[in-house]
Amino acid sequence: MLSVRDLTVTFAAPRGGEPVTAVSGLSFDLAPGEVLGLVGESGSGKSTVGLAVLGLQDPRTTTVTGSIRLGGRELVGGAAEPAGAQELVGTQELVGAQALVGTQELVGAQESVLRRVRGGRAALVFQDALTSLSPFHGVGAQLAEMYRLHHPGAGRAEARRRAVAMLERVGIPAARAGDHPHRFSGGMRQRVMIAMALMNDPQLLIADEPTTALDARVQRQVLDLLRELQREHGTAVLLVSHDLGVVAGTTDRTLVLRGGREVESAPTGDLLAAPREPYTRALVGAALGLDSVPGSELPTVDDPSPTRTFRTRGDAGLRPSERWLVEVDDLAVHFPGRRRLASPRDLRAEGLRLPTLRAESVRAVDGVSLRIAPGETVGLVGESGSGKSTTARVLAGLQHPSGGRVRYDGQDATRPDRELRRRLSREVQLVFQDPYASLNPRRTIARTLDTPLRLHTPLGAAQRRERAAELLEQVGLSADHLDRYPHEFSGGQRQRIGIARALAPQPRLIIADEPVSALDVSVQAQVLNLLMELRERLDVAFLFVSHDLAVVRHFCDRVAVMHRGRLVESTDRDRLFAAPHTDYTRELLAAAH
Amino acid sequence: MLSFALRRALQALAVLAAVSAAAFALFYAAPADPARAACGPRCDSGQVAAVRQSMGLDQPLLAQYADYLGGILAGRDIGDVDGSVIHCDAPCLGYSYRLHQPVTEALTDHLPVTLSLTAGALAVLLVLGPGTGFLAALRHGRRTDRLLSGFTLVGASVQIYFLGYVAQWALVYSTGLLPLPGYTPPAEDPAAWAGGMLLPWLVLGFVNSAVFARLSRSQLLETMNEEYVRTARGKGLGRLRAHLKYTARGAAGPLVQLLGLEAGALLGGAVITETVFGLNGVGRFAAEAVEGQDLPAVVGAVLLAACFVVLFVALADLAVAWLDPRVRLS
């Protein structure tokens, strides 16, 4: 189905520096109906492979060599085109494709060829869902377009119907098909991306971290959907993921990448059971299960068997002589919905005669009460779209609540005065769910990190730069990255930059919205270790939004569960995992196992 | 959206009131004496005073302004130079002593010319401006890009009276390639209308297109690198279509804003174009009114122009909000 030979992808020197070779000499094959897992640490080139297959990198800055063949049958005499730098777009040659019926060389292929392949025979789920959806068009329309592009005969209504049906299959209600992406939660956007990729029943699906923002239940639902498609249409799937659980449950074979090179490739079962390479072994070892010792230092690739255990707060709640750091009472956030003409039926129901414009508001958060003590870590879990990010944004002061009260350190934080606002901005930091969107595309990382340091620390310019470098190293990046721009990073790297930024002013409360969702297990462990260390050293409190129950269990003192904008449960970690109160929580837990 | 429109309408009224007040004050405070102009060079000061009185210019400025506003809302009676009284109907912008005509009527006489001119010029401008800008952005850095940019830049660096004059000379008077510039009502003879306006359209559109070409080029280049454009291409959209549908939409905000401005300004400020091509539109009317110190006509023309600017700027605001759903109307 897909045959990649000797693939090398090099990014041109950003502003004169060394060219970055993101993938070098990679070869693999993918048979119809097969699912290949692509794992590896963040920044190892996984997304780059996916984009290269469809020829979507900027041809002016990217050099792709090697051969990528897409076809329905076995390759004949598959001698790859001798590796030579070829521009992806604009080159006229069509390497050997004519000879092979249904087989196409994609490296250096003509734009028209690629166009037919993209979205039709091969579809791609992009990693960053927010920035990858057009902010100007409704999601339904974006899906319908995908269908019509590859079914020229189809009418608008037909495309629309299919789009809505597909959205429902990934769990997005038909009524919201007309909404624009910025009105959706992170997980919902990700599901939109998936739905879009599945519109045309592609033969090859490249799914780049498709489920990072999804809670276990929805994740399972989506993966089931993938599997179903694969059965029906024999779709081959290249699944990029760092979640070894997902890889184990979904893929037939797994390929481990590190630094753009293949480390190991084997059937998934074998690989996970008996990894050959030390790196793989470490990676597998780093995977977190629901049986870890909470608060213990996690194994990473560099340090596969740590011993240390971080001090946790132990009992959740207030110690004497303390007051709550954050008190949230009856918080509500309603978004005005799209106005539409009320249907005759609704009107009749309400006894109205004239057609009226009605806006059904979205109750994103509806009466949430929450407390966080100093130094305490509260996990916020719940299904996608249940209002976690919205709650987090309110606490960070970015969203005006429609009702309720937020107190910080005893003071009313919904209407902070100057003094309090200053304090809040230093002591409360937010890690955004969408890392790329939260980075200014026109500022280097150095400058992005410099802002909080300049605002909240007395350091001089040179010291700040040093500190920024230090922060980057703490999250597993290097000082070399300082002068790069956000678009030059991988998804996980961006997420780590977001974390580094939040750590910069040494806050008392970090509101972290899915901070490790895009990180491979090893880096995730590294970041969690860092956070736990900080917590121990500096007594930082966390509101930790995550759908990954294993992480929550390991990291949090107390867990709050949200469902449809309401807080359905808020208990001690151990109690929750041992004996969940509500059906909903039980369901969540069940899905995770 | 509805409340936005309402608020915009209120704001527009306030703007118009402010503009009319400013126009009134400025033009009435200028050193040239309209009564003297109306009277002629041989008048002695006594005669001028008599004229001034009959034109109502001896009243305090505020009283004159109040009368004026009242006239717009409810119509009013105006004393003519000979002491007789003329009634001027509701949107009364005063009475032109120079033309012996209510200003409103005079303006409506000239408006179709200016409307035709502007509409056509805008069409040309849209093709030449964003059109070439788009092509240039697509061919970024190549020869097409440079050529197109250069072409529109020529427009930016020539002045309309020069280009208009040379173009008329070359295309109309010496070679007869194009019909004489002039205005025929489109209802009368559409072909003659288009023929007579062709050259003014082309010249006005061309001269004003450069800024659009360049702005759209840079905006497009900016937006081309957005992730969602990549997604669109990942769907199998061709480069051109992806850019048309996604990039262009993302880049359109500032352009639309500028276009609104330009449309308003073209309507209100077509003085030079109309002069160059001998079109008898509102712009020329205004210039002549200034020349003839016909204050009611000047203020009326200014107000009309202001209406257009306000209208188009508001439309542009609406369009921007419609183009980008993330923008909140406030």
Place this chain on the structure above:
Amino acid sequence: SAGAGSTGSAPAGASAKETSPLTAALGTEKESAGPAPAVPGARPGGTVNVYNSVEFRHLDPQKVYAGAAYNASLLWGRQLTQYQVVDGKAKLVGDLATDTGTPADGGRTWTYRLKDGVAWEDGKPITSQDVKYGIERTFGKGYEVGPPYWPQWLTGEASYEAARAKYAGPQAGDLAAIETPDERTVVFHFPQPQADVPYMAAQSSSSPVRRDKDTGTDYDRLPFATGPYRIVEHVQNTRMVLERNPGWKADTDPIRNQYPDRFVFTYGKETLNINQEILAGRDGGADATTASDTLSPELYQTADTDPKARELVVTGRQGAFVTQLVVNNERVPDVQVRKALHLAYPRQQARQVQGGSRTGELATTLSSPALIDWQKYDLYPARPEGDPEAAKAELAKAKQAPGSLTYGYKNTPNGQRVAQVLVDGFAKAGITVVPKPIDPKAYLDEVHRADSPYELFEETSSVDWPTPSTLIPFSFDGRADGDLNSARYRNPAVDREIDRINQIGEPRAKAKELYALEQTVMKDVPVLPFAYPTVNQLRGANVGGAFVHPIYGTVGLSWLYLKS
């Protein structure tokens, strides 16, 4: 001679020389009888297009007070007297009246008789009451814009205001000073002798107006016709259509012809466009003429080099205008200094930047060659390019050096260039001139106002009719204010002389005395004559009979015909 008839191709400047070409002498009763002398080669029919960049300010006959409008209004309006033009020479003859008027009582009483068969456009006869009513209107409110002479003369008051205080127009009742003993006779009674009544009777303000057709303000848009054409459509600032007037009889009119079927006036086109359209002859351009727009400077070269274009230029003297550099005599009281300025004045260069000799002939006199019995004189011969040495010599004789002189000019590109010429030219004679631009609209107010700070400024002056009566007595009367006497020339002897001459009732005798007085004034060099301006206008290739009217200074419309 000025306005060289229908060929219209006489080169500029060559036509008007030395003595007056004009015989604006008074015609006899026989000469006043119609019909007008036929224009050679003329044929009836067709539509003449008249292009005019701006609308005429007034059409109401009692408000019209400008050469081009006088000229155009001949098409639809008639007066008591009017100028008959043959071969470019004008002669004043009776128009509605049987002759140019009969004086009695040493010029205090003037009698006019109306011709038989003169009628309004609706066919009703024109009566003496109509004439009287028309002249009464000049007293009325709103008619300040017209000439003040009838009110001043009929009441004997020096100022228009005072005259109106005595009689305030037709609304105030009957004006006793005009008698209408019968339908056909008009008798004017003046408190003082008036010599210029025949000329005043030719002015538009002497047109009859019928009381029942007086629409007040609207009369300024649609006057009721007495001439060969009537106005059938008039959209202000846009278009005006004239058709033959059925009420007009050719044999009553010794002045006007009625060749074309229609005249269509188009307003609102820029001068340059008008001229180019006429030159190109497209879309009616061949059948067109301008009414007041002159040849654009942009086209001078074409008109000089392209023989086809040169054909179409109609050239002639611009009425009785004289352009002069006015010296503010209050600020420059020393005759010697003024004389030095006169000698140093770089007239030729100043004319060169404006287009050269095509624009006019350099002047030496205060009066224009267009006046009757005019004689050229040159009291202080000066070199056209300026004579710095002579000027310096003159300055040496001055009691005090002039310091720096402020030159106020209209802020137009042309004005700026002339200013540069003057600064440069006077500097050679050691005179510092500081140029000060003035907003063109405020120019006259600014240079005329009492405490005007300018020592030098340009002005174009004209008399109201081709006798010197309105020249020295108006512009150099020390008792008049800056509006009239812009040079602020004060000479009691001259003032006394003016009063004496004003008592003379016989036109030619009066003119003779005034020319003598002019030279007395010119001895003091109150102003520096610059040029007698020339007009260059275009007519379409198919238009015949075009010449510059010797009195009104623009192409006469009443003599035009279409060649085919």
Place this chain on the structure above:
Amino acid sequence: MAVVDTVPAPVRRRPAAPGPLRRLLHDRVGAAALAVVLLFLLLALAAPLVAALYGKNPVEHYGQNLPGLLSDGGLPMAPNGGISGEFWFGLEPGLGRDVLTQLLYGIRTSLLIAFAAAVVTTALGVLAGVAVGYLGGLADRAFGFLANVLLAFPTLLLLLALSPVVQSRLVDPGAAEPEWMQFLVLVLVFSAFGWIPLALSLRATVRSLRERDFVQSARAQGASRFHIVVHELLPNVRSQLLVHATMAVPTFVASEAALSFLGVGVTEPVPDWGRMIARGSEVFQADPTYMVFPGVALLVFVLAFNLLGDAVRDALDPRTGGR
């Protein structure tokens, strides 16, 4: 990134930072454009020197004072606008001044005014547009009002009405209006109106930017509004700004010429391109040469300036790499 930034970079640069300047110089067209613009600036500065070497000055009326150069109507007698060994670029019709020196000194006038106005309008437009777009609310409404009033007011008519007032009020009657005053008035007038289009279009952009997460993130960190406007928003509107700024210069040169035409621009005898072009269009048919020099000079300058703008834009955009 370093060259255009208005704020001092807080971080030590890498020693060999291949800044935008180097990227710019690598771009052949950009480098050429830069050279042309610099050449013009140099010529403007060195105008007196060049004129002295050439032996003419811009104010003397050679054509009028020396016989045989101009015709009775003021046109140069020699072909091609009077170009000769003596007068390299010919003579001005009418006054007969030397075209080359006029052109040289004209660079000073035109460019000084245009640059000054461009700088002021760009600064005002950026501050107003970005600030107001970000702040929204009351500031936005107030700005919208002001902008609409100013825009609705036809500049040309205003100028015609006002410039005499300025002249009569501010200038002593006995003295000529000083050059700097004319300059100042023009710059002020251009500035008063010129900033609005830029401000409006920036406001539109910023309105959509301000809802983005990266701005929100800066807000959450307690960044001041100033910081957000200058450091977060400005870099994202830079190319828009550049377009406006580079377009402003030729526009102002042209407007200034139009104003000279209406008698409210720079008056004689200050040499000025705009006025030269205006005069050139008057005598175009008779003496096309006179039009050619200022016309071509302006065209070359405008082209170079805009190409430079393009090149700078490209050099500044981190996402479009080297070609």
